Amino acid sequence: MRLLWIIMAGLLSACTLTLEGITVSYCWDFSPAILRFEPDRGAGATYYVGEEVRFFLTLAEPGWISLVAIDPDGRTYEFDRFYLGRGTYVLPPGAYRYTLMPPRGLQRVRAVYTDRQPGSLRLEGVYTDWDARLRVYLDASGAHRYQVVETYFYVR
Structure with a gap:
């Protein structure tokens, strides 16, 4: 049990772990890449x-950054x-x-951040499963890091 705690402490405290001559490098960055995303009049305008x-x-x-409406x-x-x-x-x-065009109503816009250039695949269509389509998009880009942030406004 004590060994498990030592291993967990090592994993959580550094990006490199060395055990008996074997070095494992990893690093997870949980900080957001997109800090702010909103229309110029504010969300819900x-x-x-x-x-x-x-x-x-x-x-x-x-x-x-890919902007998706x-x-x-x-x-x-x-x-x-x-x-x-x-x-x-x-x-x-x-x-x-x-420039805004119909249809009128709630307009959602997503900013999709990737650390690698997206491929030729584009996010277009009517999706019943956005997450599945996004996974295909991310796989095509080879991105190691991504983030999706959504904002909204109304078109009258």
């Missing part, structure tokens, strides 16, 4: 068809993807704009 929406995004680590009718589509360094950003960058 109201926008009108034809208006532009921007998003505030703060990253603790550099990586790839989920319309009120259940249709899911990836509308932007880019690599960003650590820091706070207003999206979209540059002169590009996100």
Whole structure:
């Protein structure tokens, strides 16, 4: 029993464990990569068809961000993807704009962070199992670290 506690203490206290000449390296990072993600008027705000929406995004680590919209009718589509360094950003960058179009109602947007460049697979369609589709997307990217953060607003 005492040996079990010593092993557990070793596992929890370091990223490398050496036992009788065998070295095992591991490191789990449970800190979030996305610290903030919300529309420019705040989560739950109201926008009108034809208006532009921007998003505030703060990253603790550099990586790839895919923005995925989920319309009120259940249709899911990836509308932007880019690599960003650590820091706070207003999206979209540059002169590009996100102009809102129907359908009206609750609009959910997910920021998908990966530490590796996503492949050619895109998150598009009507999904009954988002988690299963996300696993396929992550497997295709070969990402070791990922995070999904969701925000929402209303389109009138």
